[in-house]
Amino acid sequence: MAITTASAAASSTTPLSQLKLKPTSTQISAFPATVSRPSARAQKTISIHCSSTTLQTAAPTASATDRVFNFAAGPAILPEKVLLKAQSELYNWRGSGMSVMEMSHRGKEFLSIIQKAESDLRNLLNIPSNYHVLFLQGGATTQFAAIPLNICQPDDVVDYIVTGSWGDKAFKEAAKYCKPKSIWSGKSDKYTKIPSFETLEQTPGAKYLHICANETIHGVEFKDYPSPANENEVLVADMSSNFCSKPVDVSKFGLIYAGAQKNVGPSGVTIVIIRSDLFGNAQSTTPVMLDYKIHADNASLYNTPPCYGIYMCGLVFEDLVAQGGLIEVEKKNAKKGKILYDAINGSNGFYKCPVVESVRSLMNVPFTLAKPELEAEFVKEAAKEKMVQLKGHRSVGGIRASIYNAMPVAGVEKLVAFMKDFQARHDG
Incomplete structure (x- = not known):
């Protein structure tokens, strides 16, 4: 089947739904299973001419009343400015002639996207230079396993403050890879409060203290954060549902992780902010795809990242900066x-x-x-x-x-x- 040059040019820039295919010499039909296809010599060359309408990338004309208010816990509503910007760049990102969804994740175009996204996030959270920012996949749930696999050994003790369902799931997953201890749980009170830190008995020698900064299901949020009692213990926080909702002193944490789908983008991106001295402690059985150092050494490009999701996160970071931080x-x-x-x-x-x-x-x-x-x-x-x-x-x-x-x-x-x-x- 031969396609004319003009038609090929049109199909490269036009959505399939807008193409009108007009066979001009031979109609295409399926061959029954009992009939053999003609040989290549017997087949006729078909010229397909495509006509298309002009691609429209302007803002939608529907009134604001057509947009519902989505109170979902995630995936959640995205800023209207961000959605309109993404729409305008959907088929042609900033003159590149490509959608972000089709460009190489190692090409200069996407490198500029991910680098700008990281730069804006560092600006928003004032992330110190000795912290790495990783754009990963697998959701925050994957980090329940990745954290103990990366920063402690199987016999190490770690502390968990369990203030809701997500903290409880993280605690139970960690039991597969180290020795977690729940030093406080709000389950008996149906996860309606947070303990006084002064009353907590932290485990001597614990590698880290884990919290869920905001429990999506039960609506409990840390207004300030505990300090690990031991010098070598680090604070680890799941910030999935309040990430970038307020300023945070990143230097108080060894590791912060968050699924993007609440505040900073569509589902599919997980952001990890980790202090560099925590590298090198991974367990020998840590899978390559869960090894933070490998991802850091490859600038989050070890494997094909969720490119479009990262692009959307970058647009949100730009918007948050524009709002005044x-x-x-x-x-x-x-x-x-x-x-x-x-x-x-x-x-x-x-x-x-x-x-x-x-x-x-x-x-x-x-x-x-x-x-x-x-x-x-x-x-x-x-x-x-x-x-x-x-x-x-x-x-x-x-x-x-x-x-x-x-x-x-x-x-x-x-x-x-x-x-x-x-x-x-x-x-x-």
Whole structure:
């Protein structure tokens, strides 16, 4: 089958859905299984001419009211500016003639993308020069195993503060690779609080102290961070659901890890920030793909990385910088949290948040209704008003509103207005 030069040029820049194929000499048909294909000599050359419409990359014309407010815990809403920017560059990244999804991860175009993303992230978090930034795959869950495999040996003891389901899963996974000890668990209180650090008995000689900075399911968030008791012990934090939601002193941690899909990009990218002196401690059985030093030595390009996801993260980092950095981002998140928690607290018990007030998350707000039988109706009616994914996690029930960075104040205000109206109609 021969394709004319003009047609080939059109197909290289035009989405398949916009191509209109017009065979001009011979119609193409399938050959029945019982009939042999003609020999190459007997086949006719077919010329295919493609006509296309002009590729449109302008902003969508739909009104803002067509966009739902997505309160999902992840994948979560992304900033509108970022989505529009990504749309405008989808087929032709900055004059390269290529989509990010098709360019070589070792080519100069993608190298500029990943290097800019790392630079902006370092700027946002003021990451010291002795820390490496890794863009990995596998989700934060993979790091539950990668962390002990990289920074301790099988007989080493490590401490875990378990403040929710994700901290508990990390603790259980670590048991396969070292000797973890839960020095505090909030399970008996249904994960509604965080302990006083002064009361914790840390294990002498422990290699690291692990925390989950924000528990997505239960809505518990560390407002400050514990300091390991031992000089050689390092603080490790899963920051998946509050990463880049506020300033963090990275120097207090040996390692920070986070799935991107809450605040900084689509699912598929996991970011690890690790202090360089922690390299060289990997267990002998550590798989190559989980070895932090290998990824660091290859600038996160040891294998094909999630290129488009990293590109999207880079756009988000640019947007956060443009907003004035994480100090300004935290102010916006605090404002949204206050609006929603004030509505819950002011409902005279119609709505209740089970989490101790001093450690309530600014990212994930769980609450229940005084009449549990109304919760399904609440979720259903909210969806009709284009507010979706408000059903609580299956393990705890109730309602959960995730109000990550990209959730606008208007989305929280709309939810609160709905909550008040729903209460007025059902509080009898």
